[in-house]
Amino acid sequence: MHSDNQMNDNEIINLENKYLASTYSKIPFVVTKGNGSTLWDTNGEEYIDCASGYGVALVGHCNPKVTEAIKIQSEKLLTCHCSMYNETRANLLNKLLRIAPNSMNRAFLCSSGAESVDAAIKIARKNTRRPGIIAMTGSYHGKTIGALSTTWNKRYREPFEPLLPEVTFASFGDSEQIREKVSNKTAAILVEPVQGETGIKPAPDGFLKEIREICDENGSLLIFDEIQTGFGRTGRMWASEHWGVDPDVMCISKSIAGGLPMGATLARDDVMQSMMIGDHSTTFGGNPLSCAAAIAVIDYILNEDLVKRAESIGNIFKNGLDKLTKKYKIAREARGLGLMLALEMRFDVRNILRNALKERVVLLNSGRTILRFLPPLVISEQEIKQVLNVLNELLEKEEASKFENNSSK
Numbered sequence: 240m241h242s243d244n245q246m247n248d249n250e251i252i253n254l255e256n257k258y259l260a261s262t263y264s265k266i267p268f269v270v271t272k273g274n275g276s277t278l279w280d281t282n283g284e285e286y287i288d289c290a291s292g293y294g295v296a297l298v299g300h301c302n303p304k305v306t307e308a309i310k311i312q313s314e315k316l317l318t319c320h321c322s323m324y325n326e327t328r329a330n331l332l333n334k335l336l337r338i339a340p341n342s343m344n345r346a347f348l349c350s351s352g353a354e355s356v357d358a359a360i361k362i363a364r365k366n367t368r369r370p371g372i373i374a375m376t377g378s379y380h381g382k383t384i385g386a387l388s389t390t391w392n393k394r395y396r397e398p399f400e401p402l403l404p405e406v407t408f409a410s411f412g413d414s415e416q417i418r419e420k421v422s423n424k425t426a427a428i429l430v431e432p433v434q435g436e437t438g439i440k441p442a443p444d445g446f447l448k449e450i451r452e453i454c455d456e457n458g459s460l461l462i463f464d465e466i467q468t469g470f471g472r473t474g475r476m477w478a479s480e481h482w483g484v485d486p487d488v489m490c491i492s493k494s495i496a497g498g499l500p501m502g503a504t505l506a507r508d509d510v511m512q513s514m515m516i517g518d519h520s521t522t523f524g525g526n527p528l529s530c531a532a533a534i535a536v537i538d539y540i541l542n543e544d545l546v547k548r549a550e551s552i553g554n555i556f557k558n559g560l561d562k563l564t565k566k567y568k569i570a571r572e573a574r575g576l577g578l579m580l581a582l583e584m585r586f587d588v589r590n591i592l593r594n595a596l597k598e599r600v601v602l603l604n605s606g607r608t609i610l611r612f613l614p615p616l617v618i619s620e621q622e623i624k625q626v627l628n629v630l631n632e633l634l635e636k637e638e639a640s641k642f643e644n645n646s647s648k
């Protein structure tokens with residue numbers, strides 16, 4: 240397959256570097272096409288995608304059911320503000336709330352993860368008439384001012400202070416510390432059931448149940464950020480199901496519309512009822528195009544039993560990573576649930592990321608030392624084996640070079 244691009248790689252890279260706000264750390268990889276778990280570069284070379292655009296392409300790139308739904312909807316109606324009614328949106332709401340945790344029965348529709356977190360913060364403040372949010376150490380909730388205020392990494396927060404007041408952080412997993420911090424000013428506790436950006440860290444057993452109890456005792460709301468974990472990624476439709484705990488408010492986005500921008504904040508009826516006309520709105524929220532794509536995504540997940548697939552194929556991937564951890568001293572730990580996995584190394588992983596790309600595997604990192612795997616749930620067993628083989632070769636080389644360097648000192 241050859242590229243239809245009119246520009247060569249250097250021209251594309253130069254234009255983006257010249258004109259795009261330089262807020263992204265970029266890799267010199269020009270992508271022209273995607274299908275399932277495969278990406279193509281401008282020379283027609285194939286890559287196995289273990290990144291999914293940071294967890295978006297869950298049902299695969301350009302899933303034919305999704306692109307078909309987009310095509311059909313694109314010829315009917317692209318925009319329809321939520322101040323009017325639309326059948327595609329009504330259908331999506333019906334489907335989404337059927338698969339949502341039992342406690343969720345209303346949705347606010349928006350266009351990104353951070354927006355859905357901002358809405359959750361407003362809902363919690365309005366419903367409880369309290370200002371405080373307790374977020375977790377290691378959290379990532381996005382970079383709009385509201386979401387950023389609850390994101391742990393100081394490097395992201397400090398240049399933009401002052402942020403939202405009354406946000407405090409408690410150690411992820413330490414319910415005693417949360418019990419000490421919670422007060423009659425706490426509107427909500429905000430948690431990712433599996434922390435994503437800080438290296439795939441599942442909540443310790445018992446933790447979500449304990450904070451559920453703390454919220455109930457204190458009249459605070461429990462918000463789960465399932466933006467990265469939702470829609471089967473962890474081998475359950477929602478990661479919170481691993482621990483059997485329902486939230487009062489839930490944030491979702493990323494994979495929901497198969498690659499089109501969409502987010503949603505779900506809440507219990509009585510909680511959402513405190514939001515009145517005019518309290519919150521967004522022009523593109525619930526547009527029929529994203530809704531049509533999201534219907535196709537949900538149908539595909541259910542029809543193809545992708546949630547179970549994430550669990551079974553995720554176990555194969557995880558076992559392979561465990562073996563690498565045992566084999567190489569430079570590997571510290573493999574962890575994660577379903578197809579949300581990490582391999583923590585003892586060294587900087589930038590070399591491995593670069594070399595994996597040369598071997599036609601697209602990986603992600605979390606911080607300096609953690610490799611992160613968020614492949615489409617349609618990735619084949621064969622492709623996972625190929626990825627593990629590439630990792631095996633790269634780790635062997637890295638380990639050899641580390642020991643050479645050490646022995647020559």
Ligand SMILES: Cc1ncc(COP(=O)(O)O)c(C=O)c1O
Nearest residue numbers: 351352353379380381435466467
């Ligand atoms: C758990 C979590 N919450 C929120 C966000 C922010 O989403 P967005 O980048 O769409 O604003 C992300 C993005 O990576 C995320 O992983």
